[in-house]
Amino acid sequence: MPHLTLLDPAGETSQVALREASGFTKPTAPLRSRVAYAAAHVVPKVAADNTPGRPAEIDWDATLAFRRAVYSWGLGVADAMDTAQRNMGLDAAAVRELISRTAQTAREEGGSVVVGVNTDHLEDEHISLDQVIDAYRSQLAFTEEQCAGPVLMASRHLARAASSAEDYRRVYREVLGSAQGPVVLHWLGTAFDPTLAGYFGSRDWREASEVLLQIIGENADKVAGVKMSLLDAASEVSVRERLPEGVRMFTGDDFNYVGLIGGADVPDARQPERDPSSPRQHSDALLGAFAAITPVASAAIQALDAGDSSRYLEILEPTEELSRQVFAAPTFYYKTGVAFLSWLNGHQPAFQMVGGLHSARSLPHLSRIVELANASGALERPELAAIRWHGMLRLNGLDVPGVIS
Secondary structure, three states: OOOEEOOOOOOOOEEEEEOOOOOOOOOOOOOOOOEEEEEEEHHHHHHHHOOOOOOOHHHOOHHHHHHHHHHOOOOOEEEEOOHHOEOEEEOOOHHHHHHHHHHHHHHHHOOOOOEEOOOOOOOOOOOOHHHHHHHHHHHHHHHHHHOOEEEEEOOOHHHHHHHOOOHHHHHHHHHHHHOOOOOOEEEOOOOHHHOOHHHHHHHOOHHHHHHHHHHHHOOOHHHEEEEEEOOOOHHHHHHHHHOOOOOEEEEOOOOHHHHHHHHOOOOOOOOOOOOHHHHHOOEEEOOOOOHHHHHHHHHHHHHHOOOOHHHHHHHHHHHHHHHHHHHHHHEEEHHHHHHHHHHHHOOOOOOOOHHHHHHHHOOOHHHHHHHHHHOOOOOHHHHHHHHHHHHHHHHHOOOOOOOOO
């Protein structure tokens, strides 16, 4: 039986059996029970100057092929967000081209796409609230011109400029007033971006959530949903239960998504206490983790569609430990794990990232990802993954005897 060689933090190697491919099948009809988006990454050109501070040079064939693969499994694509290295190597020009190209791909594939809208094309770190509003409106207009669904991302500029909760209410009110249709709001926690501390006017999520809910309530016709990425299941459930009718909760909790997505349909799933009388008994999904485990996520939602909650748990629950490893502190380097799994699974020719971010995780950290991906059925082509991983170990001077080479 083929084996995988693993590397621990002490430099010791061990072996585990290489599992066969899980054999999940693509859906023959649209997924019904949950709306799910995979927040996709970008693939750079192998020969480009993929070093810190350099402009992003994207391998568009591989980048768009990955999105087509996501669509083939029945999921939507969330693009030009933090998983695509927004604010961490993906420059403003590359963001615009990515949005344009991915929107075209969605039209060709008949898939659903939402993309990030931010203020990050401005070079000045400190700007006024009026300039924040204008910057948001500029990106919003471009996104709507591409016929992509906007996700109004948390703005570093707004976090610096705002001095009160009213400042947040004002900015969102004016920006949402400019939207041609409903948008998704995004609350990104400090584990992903420390500069967003105190977003929505408070460092206490309970106080901040009141402001978020006020913004949604005042602009309900312009809000399709909210994506919460606080890595705190209790806060998400609290907000979810208070959302107005027609506003979805998209979980961005890559630590606790099994219970949050399963909700009342999966009573055995680990999740915080919820109000059984609430009409909101589950979260939909907009997750970077789902870019790393797309076939597994699809198979799990297909199980929910079939009313088989036990099968849902059997498929998806083992991936949560993998996701926790990918998103381990410092969490904002999780993109490295997503790209690493993409490479192992044959979706890109090399383990490279724009801005040199492929160097952001250690070999033992990546080894644990390999181990957990193997255990959870997330290796789409196990023998290819083993060849690539063992080659990487050899490149770093480690002996890998008696295994697939």
